[in-house]
Amino acid sequence: xxxxxxxxxxxxxxxxxxxxxxxxxxxxxxxxxxxxxxxxxxxxxxxxxxxxxxxxxxxxxxxxxxxxxxxxxxxxxxxxxxxxxxxxxxxxxxxxxxxxxxxxxxxxxxxxxxxxxxxxxxxxxxxxxxxxxxxxxxxxxxxxxxxxxxxxxxxxxxxxxxxxxxxxxxxxxxxxxxxxxxxxxxxxxxxxxxxxxxxxxxxxxxxxxxxxxxxxxxxxxxxxxxxxxxxxxxxxxxxxxxxxxxxxxxxxxxxxxxxxxxxxxxxxxxxxxxxxxxxxxxxxxxxxxxxxxxxxxxxxxxxxxxxxxxxxxxxxxxxxxxxxxxxxxxxxxxxxxxxxxxxxxxxxxxxxxxxxxxxxxxxxxxxxxxxxxxxx
Numbered sequence: 434x435x436x437x438x439x440x441x442x443x444x445x446x447x448x449x450x451x452x453x454x455x456x457x458x459x460x461x462x463x464x465x466x467x468x469x470x471x472x473x474x475x476x477x478x479x480x481x482x483x484x485x486x487x488x489x490x491x492x493x494x495x496x497x498x499x500x501x502x503x504x505x506x507x508x509x510x511x512x513x514x515x516x517x518x519x520x521x522x523x524x525x526x527x528x529x530x531x532x533x534x535x536x537x538x539x540x541x542x543x544x545x546x547x548x549x550x551x552x553x554x555x556x557x558x559x560x561x562x563x564x565x566x567x568x569x570x571x572x573x574x575x576x577x578x579x580x581x582x583x584x585x586x587x588x589x590x591x592x593x594x595x596x597x598x599x600x601x602x603x604x605x606x607x608x609x610x611x612x613x614x615x616x617x618x619x620x621x622x623x624x625x626x627x628x629x630x631x632x633x634x635x636x637x638x639x640x641x642x643x644x645x646x647x648x649x650x651x652x653x654x655x656x657x658x659x660x661x662x663x664x665x666x667x668x669x670x671x672x673x674x675x676x677x678x679x680x681x682x683x684x685x686x687x688x689x690x691x692x693x694x695x696x697x698x699x700x701x702x703x704x705x706x707x708x709x710x711x712x713x714x715x716x717x718x719x720x721x722x723x724x725x726x727x728x729x730x731x732x733x734x735x736x737x738x739x740x741x742x743x744x745x746x747x748x749x750x751x752x753x754x755x756x757x758x759x760x761x762x763x764x765x766x767x768x769x770x771x772x773x774x775x776x777x778x779x780x781x782x783x784x785x786x787x788x789x790x791x792x793x794x795x796x797x798x799x800x801x802x803x804x805x806x807x808x809x
Contacts, residue, residue: 440519440520451524451525453484454527473487474488486529495531498527643665687743693731693739740765754794
């Protein structure tokens with residue numbers, strides 16, 4: 434009988450690669466999903482105390498909930514037959530809560546409370562305990578469902594209610610920017626990419642072409658702007674696979690957005706680049722207006738909004754400080770002196786180096802320019 438050595442891994446040494454056990458208490462995802470090497474998105478708070486794991490199938494979304502008991506600790510044992518070593522790795526159990534994609538809560542689901550009472554209770558919960566995103570969803574539901582509420586005596590004032598809500602929202606958030614936290618002192622929390630790209634859209638982005646270019650499995654097409662090639666080169670020797678995939682997805686989304694802006698209202702150019710229909714619909718919903726199932730319109734204001742979003746994504750890719758915005762400006766057929774206005778719009782400080790070179794930096798807390806850029 435051979436000797437067995439036990440190596441207990443310190444939790445502090447695991448860093449961002451800490452393993453976890455996923456518990457699908459509501460039933461496993463379809464076998465076809467499991468066999469296709471499914472992707473999972475793991476997000477943690479800065480202090481690593483809270484972690485959320487996300488994934489989705491074509492019809493279901495899964496979001497984890499930390500169900501560890503304070504009275505018990507869990508670990509995974511990994512036995513190496515060659516070295517006769519047993520590694521004990523600390524872990525946590527995450528319960529994956531599932532929901533149906535596309536299902537929306539209606540105000541008719543309670544047989545005890547009236548619709549007005551149920552609506553009021555939901556709104557109070559959102560106001561008291563909801564996140565910023567939850568409150569936004571509640572406000573959206575408020576606008577979409579106002580005609581379904583059983584307020585017979587106020588049906589004549591529905592339009593004025595909608596207008597009032599729209600006015601309030603326009604004062605709370607500029608229409609040319611995503612949601613932002615102007616009070617945080619942490620720069621990467623100002624604009625949340627996870628809030629801009631819902632899990633279904635994030636996982637739907639076909640990042641494989643960019644990943645193939647990065648790993649030199651295939652060559653970059655001649656029409657791909659130099660900005661994207663330059664960004665991919667920065668991660669050629671990065672061993673963090675999760676980070677590389679994340680970067681490729683962000684770059685792919687930026688590329689989709691540029692195509693959307695230049696494809697004259699047709700879905701075809703995006704489809705040729707491998708952009709899924711649900712991602713095309715999402716792009717049109719935030720950056721344009723739908724004409725029919727295959728056509729959309731991009732206004733001048735929409736283009737200004739796209740430039741602002743691209744500036745935010747570019748900042749995220751370079752840790753919120755870009756030494757030279759020249760290549761990104763070039764990919765948009767803009768001069769750096771023109772594009773710098775969009776970095777100013779999202780709250781950046783701009784450093785002018787000569788007549789054309791521009792360096793930008795985003796700092797916390799956020800300070801937006803007082804005059805709205807590109808507004809009506």
